[in-house]
Amino acid sequence: xxxxxxxxxxxxxxxxxxxxxxxxxxxxxxxxxxxxxxxxxxxxxxxxxxxxxxxxxxxxxxxxxxxxxxxxxxxxxxxxxxxxxxxxxxxxxxxxxxxxxxxxxxxxxxxxxxxxxxxxxxxxxxxxxxxxxxxxxxxxxxxxxxxxxxxxxxxxxxxxxxxxxxxxxxxxxxxxxxxxxxxxxxxxxxxxxxxxxxxxxxxxxxxxxxxxxxxxxxxxxxxxxxxxxxxxxxxxxxxxxxxxxxxxxxxxxxxxxxxxxxxxxxxxxxxxxxxxxxxxxxxxxxxxxxxxxxxxxxxxxxxxxxxxxxxxxxxx
Numbered sequence: 001x002x003x004x005x006x007x008x009x010x011x012x013x014x015x016x017x018x019x020x021x022x023x024x025x026x027x028x029x030x031x032x033x034x035x036x037x038x039x040x041x042x043x044x045x046x047x048x049x050x051x052x053x054x055x056x057x058x059x060x061x062x063x064x065x066x067x068x069x070x071x072x073x074x075x076x077x078x079x080x081x082x083x084x085x086x087x088x089x090x091x092x093x094x095x096x097x098x099x100x101x102x103x104x105x106x107x108x109x110x111x112x113x114x115x116x117x118x119x120x121x122x123x124x125x126x127x128x129x130x131x132x133x134x135x136x137x138x139x140x141x142x143x144x145x146x147x148x149x150x151x152x153x154x155x156x157x158x159x160x161x162x163x164x165x166x167x168x169x170x171x172x173x174x175x176x177x178x179x180x181x182x183x184x185x186x187x188x189x190x191x192x193x194x195x196x197x198x199x200x201x202x203x204x205x206x207x208x209x210x211x212x213x214x215x216x217x218x219x220x221x222x223x224x225x226x227x228x229x230x231x232x233x234x235x236x237x238x239x240x241x242x243x244x245x246x247x248x249x250x251x252x253x254x255x256x257x258x259x260x261x262x263x264x265x266x267x268x269x270x271x272x273x274x275x276x277x278x279x280x281x282x283x284x285x286x287x288x289x290x291x292x293x294x295x296x297x298x299x300x301x302x303x304x305x306x307x308x309x310x311x312x313x314x315x316x
Contacts, residue, residue, distance in 0.1 A: 006024050006066075019061050020060055021085045021120070022063045024085040026086075030109060036117055037083065039056030041088055041122055042121075043055075043252075044094050049252035050285075052252060052283055052284060056120040060299075072269055075314065077306050080314050086106075100132075100162070107119075107278075117278040120281055124164040124167055127280060128167040128171055134278050135177075139233075141277055143237065146242040148189055150197075151165055151166065151239075152199055153192075164283070179203045182204075182205050184205050187210065188211070188257055210257060213259070214263070219270060222272060225271050226273050231275070236305055239282050240281065240283050240301070243259055244260060246260075248297055250290075251294060252285050265300060268301060272311055
C-alpha cells in the first residue's frame with residue numbers, strides 16, 4: 001500500500017480534522033511521495049475580480065467528500081498513488097514577481113524528485129512559475145489546457161507582461177512548453193480583435209472553441225489530445241471558467257455558453273494514456289460561489305487529474 005493515504009472517512013467524520021485536499025496527510029517531504037497537492041493562494045495577477053487567493057482553502061474544504069475509488073475510470077486512486085497535501089506556498093500579496101519566484105522555489109525540489117504536483121489556485125498567472133519548476137526538471141512540456149481564454153495575450157495596461165491573461169505566452173517565449181504538442185480546449189466569449197483566436201494556431205497550438213469542442217464526443221477529444229501530446233510529459237491546466245457560469249459561478253472572469261459540469265468532466269476523463277508531470281485547478285473565487293458549487297466542481301477536477309495520474313502509474 002502507498003505510504004500516504006487519506007484519513008478513513010468510515011472511521012472519522014469528514015467534517016472533523018484540519019482541512020487538506022481529500023483529507024490527505026499534511027506533510028512536507030519528498031520521500032515515498034508520488035503526488036503532492038500544493039496551495040497557490042495568489043490572485044493579484046487578475047485583471048478583473050480578485051479573491052481567488054482563497055481558492056485553495058475552498059477547494060480543500062469541498063474535497064472532503066471525495067472517496068478513494070473513481071468508478072468512471074475504474075481506479076483506486078489512493079491505493080495506487082502515495083499522495084500528500086504539501087500545504088500552501090508563502091506568496092507575497094500584491095507582488096507578482098516575488099510570488100512567482102516563491103512558487104517556483106517551492107515546486108523545484110518536488111519536481112526534481114519526480115513527484116507529480118497538483119496546484120490549487122489562485123489566478124491563472126500561477127501556471128507560469130509552476131511550469132518553470134517542472135520544465136527545469138523535465139524539459140519542455142506539452143500543455144493540455146481547459147479554459148475559456150487562451151491566456152496568450154502579450155501584455156495589459158501599458159505593457160504589464162505578467163498577468164493571468166499572459167502565462168502561456170511567457171511560457172512559450174521561455175521554452176517551457178511545446179506549442180505543437182499542446183491543446184487548448186473551450187475558448188469562447190468576446191475578444192479584443194478578430195485575430196485573437198488565430199493567435200494560438202499561429203503559435204502552433206491545437207485549439208478548439210467551445211462550439212468546436214461540443215461537436216465532438218469525449219472519446220474524440222481524448223484521441224485528439226493523445227495524438228497531439230504523443231509521448232511527451234504533459235501539464236494539465238484547468239481553469240474553472242471553462243465551465244458555463246451556471247455550473248461554476250465562483251470565478252473572476254466568467255464566460256457564458258460553456259460546457260456543463262457533466263460534459264466538462266467527461267472531456268477531462270477522456271484524457272487517459274498521458275504521462276503527467278503536473279497540473280493545476282485555478283480561478284476559484286469563493287466570495288462569488290454560493291453553495292460551494294464551484295469549489296466542489298474544482299475539487300472533482302483535481303480528483304480526476306489524480307485519477308488520470310493513477311491510471312498512468314497503474315499502466316506503467
